[in-house]
Amino acid sequence: MSALIEVRDLQVKRRGQIALEVESLKVEKGDVLAVVGPNGTGKSTLLLALARLIRLERGQILFDGKQAQAESDAVYRRRLALVLQDPLLFDMSVFDNVASGLRFRGVGKEEIHTRVHLWLERLRVGHLLKRPALELSGGEAQRVSLARALALEPQLLLLDEPFSALDPPTRVRLLEDLGSLLHETGTTTVFVTHNLAEADKLANNMAVILNSKIQQVGPPAHIRSSPANDEVAVFLSM
Amino acid sequence: MSEIFEVTLLSLQVSGIATVISLLIGLPFGSWIALGKFPGRSFLLSIVNTGMALPPVVVGLMVAMMLWRSGPLGALRLIYTPWAIVIAQTIIATPVVIGLTSAALQSLDPRLQLQLYGLGATRIQMVLMLWREARLPLLAALMAGFGSVISEVGASMMVGGNIRGQTRVLTTAIVLETNKGQFDNAVSLAVLLLLITFLINWALTWIQQKGARK
Numbered sequence: 001m002s003a004l005i006e007v008r009d010l011q012v013k014r015r016g017q018i019a020l021e022v023e024s025l026k027v028e029k030g031d032v033l034a035v036v037g038p039n040g041t042g043k044s045t046l047l048l049a050l051a052r053l054i055r056l057e058r059g060q061i062l063f064d065g066k067q068a069q070a071e072s073d074a075v076y077r078r079r080l081a082l083v084l085q086d087p088l089l090f091d092m093s094v095f096d097n098v099a100s101g102l103r104f105r106g107v108g109k110e111e112i113h114t115r116v117h118l119w120l121e122r123l124r125v126g127h128l129l130k131r132p133a134l135e136l137s138g139g140e141a142q143r144v145s146l147a148r149a150l151a152l153e154p155q156l157l158l159l160d161e162p163f164s165a166l167d168p169p170t171r172v173r174l175l176e177d178l179g180s181l182l183h184e185t186g187t188t189t190v191f192v193t194h195n196l197a198e199a200d201k202l203a204n205n206m207a208v209i210l211n212s213k214i215q216q217v218g219p220p221a222h223i224r225s226s227p228a229n230d231e232v233a234v235f236l237s238m
Numbered sequence: 239m240s241e242i243f244e245v246t247l248l249s250l251q252v253s254g255i256a257t258v259i260s261l262l263i264g265l266p267f268g269s270w271i272a273l274g275k276f277p278g279r280s281f282l283l284s285i286v287n288t289g290m291a292l293p294p295v296v297v298g299l300m301v302a303m304m305l306w307r308s309g310p311l312g313a314l315r316l317i318y319t320p321w322a323i324v325i326a327q328t329i330i331a332t333p334v335v336i337g338l339t340s341a342a343l344q345s346l347d348p349r350l351q352l353q354l355y356g357l358g359a360t361r362i363q364m365v366l367m368l369w370r371e372a373r374l375p376l377l378a379a380l381m382a383g384f385g386s387v388i389s390e391v392g393a394s395m396m397v398g399g400n401i402r403g404q405t406r407v408l409t410t411a412i413v414l415e416t417n418k419g420q421f422d423n424a425v426s427l428a429v430l431l432l433l434i435t436f437l438i439n440w441a442l443t444w445i446q447q448k449g450a451r452k
Contacts (some may be wrong), residue, residue, distance in 0.1 A: 053352055074360045082356025088349055091371055100367070101357035148357065158356070 002065070004029045004156060004188045005050060010059030012045050020045040021213050022059070027156075027205075032182055032189040034199030034220070037209035038235065043192040046209070047158050050190060051082050064155070078105055080156040081149035085164055087141035089133035089148075094120065097133045098148045105152070119147040122181060139170035146178060150187070157182075157189040163198060175201055196220075196236065208232050241402075246430060249407040252320050253388040256327035260335045260383050263328075265376075268339025269365050273351065283340065289333025294326070298396030301326040305397065318399040323407065326393035331383040338379030342372040377446040381439055388435055408434075 005027040012020040020042035027033050035043045048054040050061065052073050060067060063079065081101065089097050098116040107115075120126040123143040128136065133144060142162055149157060162178075163171040179202050182189055193199055199206050199220055206220045208228075216228035227233035271283055303309055305317040305325070316322045346368060354364040369376060391409035398405035400414060408431045415424035 048352070051356055053355055073355070074358065077355060078358040080356075081358075082353065084349060084353055084356070086347075086349070088347065088353040090350075090367065101359075104358045104360070104363050152358065 002029060003027060003062070004031075004064055005190075006062040006065075007050075008060045008062070010049060010061070011057040012042075012049055012054055013057045014045075018212055020049065020209075022046065023214070025207065025214060025217065027188060027190060029188055030186045031205050032191060032203045033205045033207060033217075034203035035190060035192045035207045035209060036194065036196060036199050036235075039194060041209045042212040043194075043209050044160050047082070047160050047190060047192050050156070051080060051158055052076055053082075078152075079154060080158060081152045081154035082158045083145050083149045083160065083162045085161040087138075087145035089136070089141055089144060091134055092132075094125070094128045094131050094133050094136070094144050097144055098151050101148060101152045115151045115153075116147075119151040120144070122150070123147040124177065139166055139174060142166060142174060143177075146174075150181065150185075153185075153187075155188060157187050159189060159191040161192055161194070164193070164195070171198075178202065208235060210235060242427070242430070244403065245406050245408055245411050245427075246434065248320060248405075249388065249409070249431075250434070252323045252394075252407060253327060253384060256324050256331055256387050257380070257384045259324070259328045260331035261380065264332050264335025264379070264383070265339055265369070268336040268379075269343055269368070271336065272340040272343035273365070273368075283337075286333050286336045286340065290337045292330060292333060293392070294330055294390040294394075295392035295396065297326050297329045298393035301329065301393065301397045317397060318401060318405060320398065320405055322397040323394045323405060326397045327387035327390065330390060330393060331387045334386050335379050335383045338382055339376060342375035342379060343368055345375065346371055374446050377442055381442050384438065385435065388438075389431070 003026040005025075007022050007025040009024075010020070010022040011018060035046055037043050045054060049056060052061075063076065090100060095116055098120060099112045102112045102115060117126065117129070120129060123146055125140055125143045125147065128140060128144065133141070136144060142165075146162065163175060166174065175198060181187075182202070189202075191199070191202055203220060205217065206223055207217045208215045208223060210231050215232050216223055223232070224236055227236060268286075271279060271286065301322065302317065304311045305314065305322055306312055307317065316325070350368065350371065351364060354367050359367060389409065391413055394400075394405075394407050395410050395413065398407065398410065400406050400410040406414075408427055412424050412427045412431070415421070415427060
């Protein structure tokens with residue numbers, strides 16, 4: 001396997017303070033990498049950096065072996081899709097929401113129609129097609145938000161705690177469905193969570209961020225059995 | 239009757255053109271202030287907000303001085319023409335549109351920008367989507383902009399001169415009829431002005447509320 005994303009010597013500052021430092025990080029094609037750590041340690045900052053939505057103080061991000069900085073932001077971002085903690089659906093129908101990213105890319109009408117139907121069905125919300133998006137329940141809205149991202153068939157899917165606002169039964173069902181879809185499509189995914197159970201369920205690799213630095217990267221079972229340092233061990237035991 | 243029609247038509251044309259120009263300037267400029275991060279942004283917003291309360295007579299004075307035969311733009315020979323009123327009304331409406339556009343976009347969830355970029359939107363696509371999301375308050379900006387110019391009299395009088403058949407609009411005609419003591423005519427024109435303003439705002443409100451119910 002080859003790395004889809006490679007981060008080298010990255011540093012992000014916020015209000016003069018270091019918000020994130022990453023010496024080295026690779027995400028292989030087809031990997032689902034869970035980024036775990038307590039709140040405020042830089043997990044979401046890493047995701048924003050990967051999406052080029054935040055200014056880097058220094059460092060490089062290689063996408064498929066090429067320097068990401070060489071391309072325009074829009075060209076770079078059109079290889080990925082981002083799902084945030086809140087669904088942030090637009091004030092339009094469910095169909096139009098899922099079609100939005102495809103329209104940004106100038107995809108043809110028929111293709112949009114096919115992909116929107118396909119991904120809403122895959123996320124089990126096909127029946128909501130014509131509903132106003134802002135009238136959906138939290139679980140339905142997050143499914144539509146995931147369909148909106150997956151319909152783009154991105155090379156890289158970035159998920160920022162997409163289940164944290166959901167009630168436990170809805171979260172479990174969505175986690176199972178998303179797990180199957182990611183497995184089926186082989187979409188490379190970076191998934192931020194502070195919930196270790198979610199990481200175990202969805203990811204084949206895990207990166208632990210503490211104090212704005214990546215402390216350890218590896219399969220979840222390996223990190224649990226051999227934490228890199230005391231801080232990681234304490235975090236995993238919490 | 240034909241004179242009333244002429245005056246009404248000119249009022250609508252002048253204020254309509256001024257509103258459209260103020261939207262063309264105000265929407266992008268207001269968006270830039272709302273979404274941009276640059277030094278002096280708050281100061282600029284304070285100036286715009288002050289501009290929202292700009293007295294029409296002050297605007298009339300400034301425009302008259304600029305367009306006066308001996309003024310810097312006197313060669314254009316625009317003073318006492320409908321275009322002079324359009325210029326003055328544009329200056330009155332533009333800060334209103336900028337200020338309300340800026341407020342409308344700032345009231346949206348700031349993460350919407352990240353979400354739109356995260357779906358591959360270019361900057362222009364992102365701004366267009368935010369306008370769509372803020373369409374109800376933006377329609378209110380349009381109504382406020384139009385309302386501020388269709389009802390003003392000071393600037394129109396000063397730069398238009400209230401010339402019969404050329405620059406007389408509803409508000410200046412009302413002033414003239416009142417000065418002559420022709421209160422019946424003044425009241426009729428005032429009712430007509432109110433009716434037109436109501437009909438236009440009613441149509442815009444209908445569009446706005448239809449959008450709100452969707």
